[in-house]
Amino acid sequence: MDYDFSNKVVLVTGASAGIGEAIALLFAKLGAKLSLVGRNEANLRAVAAECEKQKGVKPLAIVADLGTNEGVEKTAKDTLEHFGRLDILVNNAAIGVFTWLLHETDMQMFDDVFRINVRGVYYLTKLLAPALVETKGNIVNISSIVATMVSVGSLPYGMTKAALDHFTRLISLELAPKGVRVNTVSPGVTVSEFVKRITGQSEEEYRAWLASFSHKIPLGEPCVGADIARMVVHLASDHSRLVTGTVIEVDGGYRFNNSVHTPALDK
């Protein structure tokens, strides 16, 4: 199967690291014109430079905090002003938190995770939906298997991803008559800085955790960003022309593991 995005404008949020970086790189290899968003300017520019090397197409790099109205508005405005259109929106940016009900945390953590993972996605999608209707484009949201798997410590992050999954279903129905598809890719454990940042693990502890954990994944190994990126590209392509409102897990079958294991509880 061939994938060609050379006439497509693709916006990837959270492109400065991890899964978003892998998604950006794969779209760049397939010729897309990219709008890339993140807060860390140095990382974002490094990813943009790497993308440009693939097919010589220079991405637009937008430094913005998608947890703020200004950041979301800047992202939408700059993208449309620069390219004059949008074909594919990948809502990937998110933060994780590691907490539970009896853990001593204030409501700031709750507000932050909902502000970025839910409100930011909702507002950016709302601003860009008219442009996607014009191009009969599509949206891919990046969720998580903790939207449906229950594990101590994924509160309230798991709630944000459950909201995102339902957001996908709700807007897929609204936008289908306009020719716009909306889907979600739901990663399982995926190698990035994400878990380390939440749990405070060192690189060594993280690698040991990944190794000890892999036997709980039916296919025997965690995902890497490229595994998620390939599914995103497939859903965003015309090969998925009649696919909408779906949530597709890319997790090596991990969702069938009923363990309540969480890394920081091992410490």
Ligand SMILES: NC(=O)c1ccc[n+]([C@@H]2O[C@H](COP(=O)([O-])OP(=O)(O)OC[C@H]3O[C@@H](n4cnc5c(N)ncnc54)[C@H](OP(=O)(O)O)[C@@H]3O)[C@@H](O)[C@H]2O)c1
């Ligand atoms: N890694 C996993 O095991 C895993 C599993 C399931 C689902 N996921 C999901 O996969 C997606 C990507 O995760 P990842 O593992 O790649 O995490 P990551 O390495 O921490 O990357 C997160 C990305 O989101 C960006 N971001 C975070 N908050 C932002 C904000 N307020 N405004 C703009 N950009 C923001 C970060 O940019 P800056 O650093 O530049 O701000 C970074 O580019 C997330 O939706 C996550 O929930 C990850």
